[in-house]
Amino acid sequence: MESNNAIVALSALAQATRLETFRLLVRHEPDGVPAGELARLLDVPQNTMSAHLATLSRAGLVKSERQSRSIIYRADLDGLRDLTLFLVKDCCGGSTELCAPLIAELTPCCEPGAKPC
Template structure:
């Protein structure tokens, strides 16, 4: 990922409503959320939500798909993953003892299939 692309994504997430919307969309994967439901969930008018979704979309963090009369938005987890890898790729200059706590903190949120199936 290029630095300019990462900066666009980080800039899009640096606003409270957009961050709340993105986090909600991540929690609602893979189903997504209709634009009107997003507006209600975060308590903003529909036209304001459209502006926020436009910013997130231009940053590549959300995708949209028309379902009949509504537009359903989803978090682009591949782009989010790329952003996180960009941020962490050179973590701690290769010192795993420093990065280990970060990895340990992330592991419980996403148990592997082997852990779940046991």
């Protein structure tokens, strides 16, 4: 990931409704959530939610798929991975023992059958 792409992604997440939306979509992987349901769950007008989803989509953090008359939104986990790796790529100057606590804290969230962090 290039710095400019990371800045766009971080800027997209630097707003409360978009951050909440993204986190909600991550929790609902891999099924996703219809746009109208997102608006309802977060108590946001549908047109406002559409604008937030467009911003997250342009930032490479969400993707959408039409299913019949609904548009299902999902977190773009590849975009999340790229952003996370960009942020920690040079973690602690390559001193793995300094990054170990960060990795250890993330790992339980991603193990099969793990409770959400």
